[in-house]
Amino acid sequence: EAGVTQSPTHLIKTRGQQATLRCSPISGHTSVYWYQQALGLGLQFLLWYDEGEERNRGNFPPRFSGRQFPNYSSELNVNALELEDSALYLCASSLHNRGLLTNYGYTFGSGTRLTVV
Amino acid sequence: AQTVTQSQPEMSVQEAETVTLSCTYDTSENNYYLFWYKQPPSRQMILVIRQEAYKQQNATENRFSVNFQKAAKSFSLKISDSQLGDTAMYFCAFIMKTSYDKVIFGPGTSLSVIP
Helix, strand or coil: CCEEEEECEEECCCCCCCCEEEEEECCCCEEEEEEECCCCEEEEEEEECCCCCCECCCCCCCEEEECCCCCCEEEEEEEECCHCCEEEEEEEEEECCCCHCCCCCCECCEEEEEEEE | CEEEEEECCCCCCCCHHHHHHHEEEEECCCEEEEEEEECCCCCEEEEEEEECEEEEEECCECCEEEECCCCCCEEEEECCCCCHHHHHEEEEEEEECCCCCEEECCCCCCEEEEC
């Protein structure tokens, strides 16, 4: 069974540009979560999508947005990139919206390393 | 607000020895879950072990066990018989039962297993 896949692996953008990151969940998982892992800051919750809807978001500005497609894959868009947006962006998926509370748990991808120069 | 603290940014242990990673958290909630995740150089976060707050018995998964002290809000991870493959970042994490979509992670401890 394929795990959570993220693309691209690395992305380099200049300040002010837009970045698009993609995530494909495990087959059968309907919830997708996005986390930002900045150096020295641990993981910060960004967004949660379930059944095509944004269900919750963390303390990030509106230029961080995304969507979930009918096949449950997801896109994270970051507009007007700033230098401090440089981070590893991790996607996780789970069976519907009960995340860690299911036997399947919360499965992470390997992330997209975004560098803003 | 809920917070998770890991006071050891870096640790090292000799292969086959035992190491304990510390974690404390702060919450006013009573129903929650605690986790330890491992992030090796491959970057993928892997769930190591989890503990439900209402259970007094400490969780164990093979060589990994926790010492859960609810009153002290402490949740340490013990790795026995350390192996080279245990080298990774370890994150302590917390989730409230009422907000299970938002996991709160600690800053991580970088563990190196020395041959």
